[in-house]
Structure formats: structure tokens, C-alpha cells
Amino acid sequence: MTTNASELPYRPCVxxxxxxxxxxxxxARRIDTKEEAWQMPQGGIDEGETPITAAARELEEEIGTNKAEIIAESQGWLQYDLPPELVGKVWKGRYRGQTQKWYAMRFLGEDSDINLDTAHPEFCAWRWEYLERLPSLIVPFxxxxxxxxxxxxxHLAAPVPEA
Structure with missing residues (x-):
């Protein structure tokens, strides 16, 4: 299997x-990284699945709830490349990085609805954070x-008035 990143496709994700x-x-803080890396929920799109369906599924799989509504969608697909030391190691070596459709969602539940102890846990801790701080919390790549x-x-990072 090739580990030349330019010959590999991007993994479709949300x-x-x-x-x-x-x-x-x-x-949430990832279980599988040595460094303290915090990220938002994300994951692959299964064959035959729409991005919107994948987003709802990933939310429930990763944080134990999908009590949310979509309030916006990214204009296009955003990509990132894996660093050279990870190409050929993650995702069974099949991808160079990910191409992602992002959805902004409003959480409709209570904090107690969030449960990281899922069937396949990915996170060990979570918190609410200011949107502008997110780039400083994620892994560099x-x-x-x-x-x-x-x-x-x-434009969505503002309090919502009580109904």
C-alpha cells in the first residue's frame, strides 16, 4: 500500500x-492522543448515507445524544491533510486526510444528556468553549x-434569548 499522500484520496466526513x-x-478531549487535544464531534460518512444523516449519527455515537437542530451548513467542503508521520497509519492507510461538510447545530438538551461513555468512546472529558478559542485547542495539523x-x-456564536 502506498504511503505517498498525493496518491491517496480524502476521507469523506462530517x-x-x-x-x-x-x-x-x-x-471534547480525545482519548487516543498523548497531547491535550480538544475537538468538536466529527466522523466518516457511511456508504449510502447523506452528510446530514451522518452528522446526526456521529453526534449520538460520540456524545450520547442527538438533541440538536441544524442552524447552518458550511458553504463547501473543508479539507485537512494528515502530517507525514500519520499517513499510512490511520484509517488503515487508505486516506491522506479528510474532506468535511460542517454543520452548525443548536443543542436542545441539557448538559446531563451528554454522555461520553458510549459504545466506542472517543473522548475522556468535555466542556463548553468560546468559538474563537477552538483553533488553539486542536492538534496543529x-x-x-x-x-x-x-x-x-x-455569526452564530451569540446567546439565544429565552423563548
Whole structure:
């Protein structure tokens, strides 16, 4: 199998910017990294699945709830490349990085609805964070992607008035 990144495709994925009513964003700390890396929920699109369906599924699989509604969608697909030392090692060596459709969602549940102890846990801790801080919390090779996400969804990072 090749480990020349330019010969590999991007893995199709979705990502979720989950806003609470205070305008803060859900981030979680990955179980499988040595460094303290915090990220938003994301994951692959299964064959025959639409990106919207994948986003709802990934949210439930990763944080134990899908009590959320879509409030915006990224204009296009955003990509990142794996660093050279990871190409050929993650995702069974089949991809050079990910191409992602991102969805901004409003969390409709309570904090107690969030449960990281899922069937296949990916995170060990979570918190609500300011959107603009996200690029400083993610692993370096995803930083530009997170900057693009912050730019695209910044207008949504405001408290929602009580109904």
C-alpha cells in the first residue's frame, strides 16, 4: 500500500459545531492522543448515507445524544491533510486526510444528556468553549481547518434569548 499522500484520496466526513444557548461550543478531549487535544464531534460518512444523516449519527455515537437542530451548513467542503508521520497509519492507510461538510447545530438538551461513555468512546472529558478559542485547542495539523470553521460560523456564536 502506498504511503505517498498525493496518491491517496480524502476521507469523506462530517463535523459538528454544537452551540449551546449561551453561544458556546461543545469540545471534547480525545482519548487516543498523548497531547491535550480538544475537538468538536466529527466522523466518516457511511456508504449510502447523506452528510446530514451522518452528522446526526456521529453526534449520538460520540456524545450520547442527538438533541440538536441544524442552524447552518458550511458553504463547501473543508479539507485537512494528515502530517507525514500519520499517513499510512490511520484509517488503515487508505486516506491522506479528510474532506468535511460542517454543520452548525443548536443543542436542545441539557448538559446531563451528554454522555461520553458510549459504545466506542472517543473522548475522556468535555466542556463548553468560546468559538474563537477552538483553533488553539486542536492538534496543529487541523488548526487551519478550525480557523476556517470559526470564520464561517462566527455569526452564530451569540446567546439565544429565552423563548
Amino acid at each position: 463535523g459538528i459545531v454544537l452551540f449551546n444557548r449561551a453561544g458556546l461550543v461543545f469540545v 487541523k488548526r487551519k481547518l478550525y480557523q476556517d470553521i470559526v470564520h464561517e460560523f462566527a
